[in-house]
Amino acid sequence: MDDLRPTDPARIGGHRLLGRLGAGGMGVVYLGRTDAGALAAIKVILPEHAGDEEFRTRFRREAEAARRVESPWAVSVTGADTEAERPWLATEFVPGPTLSDVVARRGPLPVRSVTVLGRLLARALASVHAAGLVHRDVKPGNVLLTASGPRLIDFGIARTAGATALTATGIVVGTPGFLPPEQVSGGGAAGPAGSAGDVFSLG
Incomplete structure (x- = not known):
């Protein structure tokens, strides 16, 4: 995990951000902790995609579908805000090697x-x-x-x-x-x- 950068937010949707887990062409993944102490991996969409209304519409549909995934062998979605200035999707954080x-x-x-x-x-x-x-x-x-x-x-x-x-x-x-x-x-x-x-x- 990498340290947060000065431009990174301190909180996202009720999660206090602890560090960066990774980044890609669509967004940045942070490690966050809820006020209740639960850890989550939070993907935050990059600004260039967040400003695309067609992207937002599809992201909204796909976030809703991801919430329906129920399997002990796939991470579960714990939260999302598709209407935020920078949309985000949170899943349970699973410690372990790839x-x-x-x-x-x-x-x-x-x-x-x-x-x-x-x-x-x-x-x-x-x-x-x-x-x-x-x-x-x-x-x-x-x-x-x-x-x-x-x-x-x-x-x-x-x-x-x-x-x-x-x-x-x-x-x-x-x-x-x-x-x-x-x-x-x-x-x-x-x-x-x-x-x-x-x-x-x-x-």
Whole structure:
């Protein structure tokens, strides 16, 4: 976790911000604590996107869909404000290394561990898809490992099934090496990225 910058807010939606967990093309993710003491990962949308009314409309729809995801293997949404000057979405904070970090340090996982991990992540994706969302960035870096099992995280580029992308036309979203063919091509003849693309990325 990195320290907050002078330009970062001190609070977001009832959360006192403790530091930066990461940043991307759509926003900054902060670690925050509620007045009750609960930790949360809070994604705050960048100003250039916050000023786009079409983006806000889609973000609002997708935040509502993300609230419907119910799975012990995916992080849950704990709060959101899609009407704020800079819209934000908060999820439960899960301490633990990512799958990519563990593999980098220890090498490939045992076959039995991979089998269990794949089964639980498939259940997480089933819940995501049942809520009407497509994750679009399933990869080891978006899987946290805990003592009780994996957690699928980062719905930063998720979108409602069948909707157009939140990013500008022609921009490929996702991570090279895990993208399904239709996502690489931006849809086209293959159609928009859908739930099958998430299954492809899961492997």
